[in-house]
Amino acid sequence: MNRRDLFLVLSISAFLLLNGCKRSNIPELKVQDTQPTQIVCDLSKGDMNKPLDINKEIDSVKYIRLETTQASLIGELDKVIVSDKYIICIDSDKENTVFLFDNTGRYLGKINQFGKEPNEYLEITACNLDIKNDRLYIYDRAKGRIHIYDMTGKPLGINKIPFVFDYFAWNHDGNLFYNNEATWREDKDGIASSRLFIGDVKGEISQRAFRITPEEVYRKSFGDNPFYYCQEELMYVKSYSDTIYSIKQHTIEAKYYFDFLGKGLSQYKQDCDFYEHFRVNAEKLDYTYGCGIFVRISG
Secondary structure (H helix, E strand, O other), X not given: OOHHHHHHHHHHHHHHHHHHHHHHOOOEOOEEOOOOEEEEOOOOOOOOOOOXXXXXOOOOOOOOXXXXXXXXXXXXXXXXXXXXXXXXXXXXXXXXXXXXXXXXXXXXXXXXXXXXXXXXXXXXXXXXXXXXXXXXXXXXXXXXXXXXXXXXXXXXXXXXXXXXXXXXXXXXXXXXXXXOOOOOOOOOOOOOOEEEEEEOOOOOEEEEEEEOOHHHOOOOOOOOOOEEEEOOEEEXXXXXXXXXXXXXXXXXXXXXXXXXXXXXXXXXXXHXXXXXXXXXXXXXXXXXXXXXXXXXXXX
C-alpha cells in the first residue's frame, strides 16, 4: 500500500470514528418528574359499541366551504392540517398532492412533484406545517428527504435526512421533533435506539428521549401519528402508552395518565408475548424483520 492509499484509509477511518462518536453521544432529554392529571377509564361500565353523541362533547361546529376549481379537485383525503391561517388537504394515495387553502377556504395552490426526477418525491410519508415561518414540509421516506415549500406551493429547497423516521412535528418554540418507529434496527447509535429526537430540518440532532428497550426492538413499526396539538401545546403519545406527554423546548413532562384499571392494555401484552417469541427465534435462526416482511439472512 502506497502512502497516498494509506492516508486515504486513515482519513476515512478517522471520519467514521469521529462521526460515530458524535451520534452515539447525543444528550438524552429526561422526562420531568411531575404528577400528571389522572383520568380513570373503567371499561367494564357502559356499552363500548354505543355511538358517541358528539353534541354533548363539542361546544360549536363551523363549516368552511373549500373553493372548488379544476385545479383543486381532491382525489382522496388522507389528512387535514388546520391552523389559524391555513387549511391543508393531503392526498397521499391517489393524486400524491397537497392542496393549500386559506382559513376561509380560498384556494392558494397545490404541491404535486411526484416522480423519480431529482427534485421530485416518490411518496408523501408525512407532512407538517411550520406555523412560525409559513413553510410546509413534506417527508419522502423512500428518498430520505424533506421537501420545503412556501404556502403557495413554490419549492424552496430539499434536505437529505441521514436517518429513517416516520412522523415529525414543530412546536411553537421553533424546534423540530422526529418520531422513530423503525424499531427492527437494533444498532448502537443515538438515532435508531431512541423513540423521539429533537433537531432541525436538516437532520442535525441535538437531543433524544425515550430510549427503546430490547423487548421493543422487533415490535411492529410505523404506527399512527403520535403528535398532536392541544391549545397550541405539542403533545406526544408513545406506542402502547397510557400517558400523554407535553413537549416544550427543553422539557418533556407527563401531562395526562389514563388508568384503565388493569384492562386497557391487553393488546400490548399479547404483542409483547408475540414479539418476544419472535425475537428469541430470530436470534437463533438469524432472521430480521422490517416493513412487515420476515427475511432470512444467509452468508
